[in-house]
Every structure is written in structure tokens, then in C-alpha cells.
Amino acid sequence: MVRQGSLLASRHSPLASGPGCEVSLVPPVSIVRPPGLTMRWLPARCLLRPPRRPLAAPPRRRSSGPGRRWLLTTPIFYVNGPPHIGHLYSALLADALHRHRGLLRPGPGRLATGTDEHGLKIQQAAAAAGTSPPELCAQVSGLFRDLFCRAAVSFTDFIRTTEPRHRRAVQCFWAALQDRGLLYKDFYEGWYCTPDECFLTQAQITERPDAQGRPCKVSLESGHQVHWTKEENYMFKLSEFQEPLQKWLQGNRHVISPEPFYQVVRRWLEEDLPDLSVSRERSRLQWGIPVPGDSTQTIYVWVDALVNYLTVAGYPDAHHAWWPTAHHVVGKDILKFHAIYWPALLMAVGLDPPEQICVHSHWTVHGQKMSKSLGNVVDPVACFKQYTVDGFRYFLLRQGVPERDCDYYEEKVIKLVNSELADALGGLLNRCTASSINPSGIYPHFSESCFRKGSDHVDVEPSGRALAEDYELVASVDHLPLQVTDYFEHFQIYKALESIVACVRQTNGFFQRHAPWKLCRDNPAEKCWLDTVLHVTLECLRIYGILLQPVIPATADKLLSRLAVKPEERTFTDLTFLPRYHGKPSPFEGRRLGPDMGTLFPRLETPGRRRMETKGLRP
Numbered sequence: 279m280v281r282q283g284s285l286l287a288s289r290h291s292p293l294a295s296g297p298g299c300e301v302s303l304v305p306p307v308s309i310v311r312p313p314g315l316t317m318r319w320l321p322a323r324c325l326l327r328p329p330r331r332p333l334a335a336p337p338r339r340r341s342s343g344p345g346r347r348w349l350l351t352t353p354i355f356y357v358n359g360p361p362h363i364g365h366l367y368s369a370l371l372a373d374a375l376h377r378h379r380g381l382l383r384p385g386p387g388r389l390a391t392g393t394d395e396h397g398l399k400i401q402q403a404a405a406a407a408g409t410s411p412p413e414l415c416a417q418v419s420g421l422f423r424d425l426f427c428r429a430a431v432s433f434t435d436f437i438r439t440t441e442p443r444h445r446r447a448v449q450c451f452w453a454a455l456q457d458r459g460l461l462y463k464d465f466y467e468g469w470y471c472t473p474d475e476c477f478l479t480q481a482q483i484t485e486r487p488d489a490q491g492r493p494c495k496v497s498l499e500s501g502h503q504v505h506w507t508k509e510e511n512y513m514f515k516l517s518e519f520q521e522p523l524q525k526w527l528q529g530n531r532h533v534i535s536p537e538p539f540y541q542v543v544r545r546w547l548e549e550d551l552p553d554l555s556v557s558r559e560r561s562r563l564q565w566g567i568p569v570p571g572d573s574t575q576t577i578y579v580w581v582d583a584l585v586n587y588l589t590v591a592g593y594p595d596a597h598h599a600w601w602p603t604a605h606h607v608v609g610k611d612i613l614k615f616h617a618i619y620w621p622a623l624l625m626a627v628g629l630d631p632p633e634q635i636c637v638h639s640h641w642t643v644h645g646q647k648m649s650k651s652l653g654n655v656v657d658p659v660a661c662f663k664q665y666t667v668d669g670f671r672y673f674l675l676r677q678g679v680p681e682r683d684c685d686y687y688e689e690k691v692i693k694l695v696n697s698e699l700a701d702a703l704g705g706l707l708n709r710c711t712a713s714s715i716n717p718s719g720i721y722p723h724f725s726e727s728c729f730r731k732g733s734d735h736v737d738v739e740p741s742g743r744a745l746a747e748d749y750e751l752v753a754s755v756d757h758l759p760l761q762v763t764d765y766f767e768h769f770q771i772y773k774a775l776e777s778i779v780a781c782v783r784q785t786n787g788f789f790q791r792h793a794p795w796k797l798c799r800d801n802p803a804e805k806c807w808l809d810t811v812l813h814v815t816l817e818c819l820r821i822y823g824i825l826l827q828p829v830i831p832a833t834a835d836k837l838l839s840r841l842a843v844k845p846e847e848r849t850f851t852d853l854t855f856l857p858r859y860h861g862k863p864s865p866f867e868g869r870r871l872g873p874d875m876g877t878l879f880p881r882l883e884t885p886g887r888r889r890m891e892t893k894g895l896r897p
């Protein structure tokens with residue numbers, strides 16, 4: 279009997295660039311079930327079994343609110359090569375969301391990351407390197423961990439799929455699927471790409487000459503050779519979950535963001551949803567978790583990898599406090615795994631799907647996805663050395679737009695970071711705290727008579743010195759925290775940064791307009807206005823410092839310390855802007871500013887300029 283089934287797609291997914299049109303499900307390939315084959319239901323030697331629940335679309339849950347738990351996750355990263363800036367980008371997005379939530383509400387919240395360590399590629403890479411898979415995994419996993427520590431990613435959990443706790447969770451998960459009758463054994467036949475560990479359809483392969491000039495079939499996407507393969511696998515009854523998945527998405531628009539990716543998944547679910555191959559023959563894949571009770575099969579690496587989120591939550595014993603508070607940050611290349619297979623697998627074992635899936639696009643090099651396999655990668659550690667940790671964090675989060683791919687090049691980093699961090703933000707702090715302009719070194723007083731309260735400048739008494747644009751500034755900064763939070767909640771961190779920068783520029787305009795360096799301190803009226811201009815500027819900077827903590831934690835700390843804002847005064851409950859303007863006392867007025875008068879953010883130099891200077895040439 280020949281059936282149609284689906285396969286877990288490659289790690290090299292068909293998503294090339296931009297959401298929407300280029301995203302497609304891997305079409306089905308044929309499965310041959312030999313006559314007389316009986317399905318074997320093998321007793322799983324596994325452990326705890328979660329309670330049975332009927333297949334149904336789970337209730338919709340709110341993704342935010344005061345005092346709610348969250349379990350933010352990055353993808354776990356495959357250890358077939360050292361990390362590049364694409365991996366760092368995923369981790370930074372999750373880190374910024376996690377930090378932002380921590381400032382917004384007490385939590386409790388967690389941020390989990392880690393490494394995906396099983397599979398044929400690792401088995402082969404270890405053999406080629408003359409080492410063992412465990413040694414190779416430990417080494418590369420360490421590189422990811424070190425990178426995230428260096429990048430100030432505030433992870434609370436780091437999971438490795440080779441850990442015993444994970445093996446137990448995966449085997450228990452498998453047993454739960456089997457108990458519910460959702461797995462069956464079947465024969466698969468198709469083009470198999472060993473390096474990519476997946477079957478490919480006819481449409482995904484092409485013919486190219488090999489090294490000897492003989493024609494051979496290769497994967498269109500990765501270029502790796504494929505072989506016609508027939509093997510017996512376990513299949514997951516994914517097709518039974520088409521309707522529950524559709525219901526889950528209906529009326530739950532924010533579960534996948536940004537919106538274009540939600541639409542992509544909805545379109546996928548309108549197509550045929552065939553069953554899924556979820557194991558590989560052990561004779562081909564030994565470096566993986568064995569199927570419980572069947573020594574001939576290894577659990578497919580993607581099922582193994584996805585269950586990591588449950589392992590972190592404490593599955594199978596103690597996950598109830600943390601599941602389903604999961605918010606997954608993933609690259610669009612693995613959207614299908616997270617938005618279709620993973621929710622279906624969860625529903626299958628009676629668990630709710632994740633609360634939210636935040637999807638981002640790719641960093642590209644000359645239009646091509648940066649990837650370990652292609653080798654066109656940029657080393658994040660070298661970037662930290664060149665642009666500083668905060669400079670590079672800022673660049674990736676400010677420049678990366680989840681809906682669109684972004685081409686990476688060095689000049690862009692230098693230009694953006696210099697203009698926004700060194701000049702606009704750092705320059706403003708420097709100007710308003712300079713001893714020439716604020717010799718006493720204190721947070722100056724605000725004068726209501728100079729800056730009269732009024733929602734409209736037309737109402738302002740002639741004695742006030744504030745201008746229409748100054749009231750616009752106050753309105754913008756007043757509104758900024760809400761705007762920033764809204765952007766974060768909608769996974770548009772780049773827009774949050776854009777609006778902060780717009781306010782920083784507005785503040786520079788305010789400072790420039792009133793030229794406090796021209797005001798005379800010896801004249802009481804002038805001094806009153808001078809102090810007010812400085813007070814307003816410092817208040818603006820205080821708000822920017824608090825809001826920037828999730829993105830540039832070290833620089834924000836430096837800025838807030840210079841403004842004498844204590845660590846316990848840096849949460850989002852401290853975001854009341856310019857309380858004196860609103861007739862309330864300010865805890866900062868009259869406080870001595872912090873002692874560190876150094877540059878907030880040093881200007882970066884272009885490599886060309888550095889080289890010329892080294893040779894004694896004038897740029």
C-alpha cells in the first residue's frame with residue numbers, strides 16, 4: 279500500500295527571505311507499507327505518564343499582565359559549528375524581552391537557552407575531527423554558553439539535549455504519544471540527504487556533476503548529495519491535528535507575531551497536513567535518544583530538540599507551574615516546527631501549546647542567509663572587540679527587523695552606533711553634566727514659573743520661558759514608556775529603539791534651542807531657567823536610561839549611575855517623567871550627580887581610518 283506522508287523538514291528550511299511568499303511546507307513523499315506489515319506497539323519502559331486529555335483546541339491565554347509568569351526561550355542551537363551573529367540575534371531578542379518584562383512586572387520569569395546536540399551531522403563531524411560526539415558537543419556547547427555570557431544574555435537556564443534530565447523527558451514524551459495511540463510504524467521511501475538529516479521531495483533536488491564530473495542528485499538548498507532511501511520509521515498522526523491547530527489559531531492572532539508569519543501558518547494549515555516521520559533507523563543514526571522499547575530506532579532530532587522546552591519547565595514531574603507560559607523566539611527557518619509540529623505534539627500529549635511564538639527573519643551576507651553550513655558567518659566575539667558588547671547589541675536590535683531579512687555590513691554598524699549612542703545620547707549627557715555648565719554637580723532644581731504647566735502652549739503665561747516645541751518634548755517623553763512597552767509586547771524592539779532615539783534627538787533640539795551655556799548663573803532669573811533646562815534634560819535622560827536597560831544594560835547602568843539614579847529606582851514604576859512639572863516632588867532634585875564623568879559611549883573608528891593613523895597618515 280502506498281500512502282502519502284510528510285517528513286520533518288531539513289534544518290536547511292525552504293524559508294529563504296522575507297515572510298510570506300517564499301515560505302512553504304515540504305510536500306509529501308511516498309510511503310510504502312509492505313503487505314502484511316503489522317504495527318508493533320512496544321511497551322515503553324518509561325516512567326511517568328501524564329494524564330490523558332481529549333484532543334481539542336486549548337483555551338486561549340493572555341500573553342501578558344501583571345504578576346504573570348513567563349518562560350522565554352531561544353531556539354536551542356545545533357552544535358555543528360561555532361555560533362555566529364544570527365544565533366546571537368535570536369538570543370538578544372529573547373534577552374531584551376526578558377529584561378523588559380522584568381522591569382515591567384515582578385514576574386517570576388525565566389529565560390532559557392541551550393544547545394541541540396544529537397544527530398548524524400554531529401556523529402560525522404566528530405569522526406572527521408578524530409574526537410567523540412560527547413567531546414565535540416561539550417566543546418561547541420561551551421562556545422555558545424561563553425558567547426551568551428559575554429553578550430550579557432541574562433539566561434536563567436542553559437539546557438543541553440545530551441543531559442540525562444532531557445533524555446528522560448523525551449522518552450516520557452514519546453511514551454505519552456504512544457499511550458494515546460498517536461504513533462505507528464511505517465515504511466518510508468524517498469531522497470534522503472544525510473548531511474541535512476531529512477528526506478527531500480523531487481522538487482527539492484536537482485542534478486549537478488560531482489567531483490569526477492558524473493551527474494549526481496543534490497539538495498537544491500544545501501547542495502549536499504542525496505540518496506534514494508527506504509526505511510522503517512515511526513509516524514506521528516499529525517493529520518489528526520489539523521482542525522485543533524486551526525481552532526487554536528482562530529481568534530488568537532497574537533499567538534504568532536509578527537502578523538505576516540501568523541498568516542503564513544494559517545495558509546499552511548489550509549493545505550493537506552500529512553503524518554510525520556518521527557524516528558530514524560538506529561543503524562544510520564546512533565547519536566540520539568533511542569525509541570523506548572525499540573532498539574532499532576532513534577527518536578528524530580527535531581522531536582528531541584522541541585521537547586527541550588518542556589525539560590526546562592520541569593517535565594515530566596514539575597512542569598505545571600511553568601507550562602504553558604512559554605514564549606518562543608525563533609528564526610523563520612524553524613517556524614513550521616514551532617508553529618505546527620510543536621503545538622500538535624503538545625496537544626497530542628494533553629498539554630497546551632505555547633502562549634506565544636515570536637518569529638524573526640535572517641541576517642544575510644550579500645543577500646544570502648548567514649549560516650554555519652555555508653560558512654559566510656560573522657564572528658560575534660570579534661564584533662564585541664570592535665564595537666563593544668553594548669554597541670553590537672544595540673546595532674543588532676535596532677537594525678534587525680523581524681519581518682525582513684537584513685544584509686550585514688560593517689559600515690552600517692559604525693555609522694548607526696556613532697550617530698545614536700556616541701553622539702546623540704552620549705553627547706547629550708556630556709553637554710548637560712559638564713562642569714562648565716553645572717559646576718555644583720547636582721541634579722538642578724526645576725522652576726514652575728519658568729516652565730509653566732499647560733497642556734497647550736497657548737495657555738502659557740508670558741512669564742514662562744518654555745516654547746511650543748518644549749511642550750511637545752514633554753508630551754513625547756511622557757508618552758514614551760507606554761509606546762516602548764507596546765512595541766516590546768508586539769515584538770517590535772527596533773521600533774521601540776527608534777522612538778527612544780527620536781526623543782533623544784528632540785531633547786538635543788531642546789538643549790540647543792535654549793543654549794544654556796549662554797545663560798548667566800549670576801543673574802537669578804537666568805539661573806532659574808538654566809537649572810530648569812538642565813533638570814528637564816536630565817529627566818529625559820533618566821527615562822531613556824531606564825528604557826534602554828533591556829538593550830544596552832552596561833551603558834544604561836553607566837548613564838543612570840551618572841544621574842545618581844539608585845539601582846532600586848530603575849524599574850518601570852520609576853518612569854514618572856518630570857514629576858515637578860506635574861506638581862509632585864522629585865526625589866532627584868538637589869541630589870549629587872554620580873562621580874563617573876567619563877565618556878558614556880566612545881565613538882567607533884572605521885577600520886580604514888585606524889589603518890591610516892597607524893601608518894602615520896592623516897585621514
Ligand SMILES: Nc1ncnc2c1ncn2[C@@H]1O[C@H](COP(=O)(O)OP(=O)(O)OP(=O)(O)O)[C@@H](O)[C@H]1O
Pocket residue numbers: 289290353354355356358363364365367368607608609610611612639640641642647648649650651652
Ligand atoms: N542568519 C541568521 N539570521 C538570524 N538568525 C539566525 C541565522 N542563522 C541562524 N539563526 C538563528 O539560529 C537558529 C538555529 O539556526 P542553525 O543552528 O540552524 O544555524 P545555521 O547557521 O543556519 O546552521 P546550519 O547552516 O547548520 O543550518 C535559527 O532558527 C535562528 O533562530
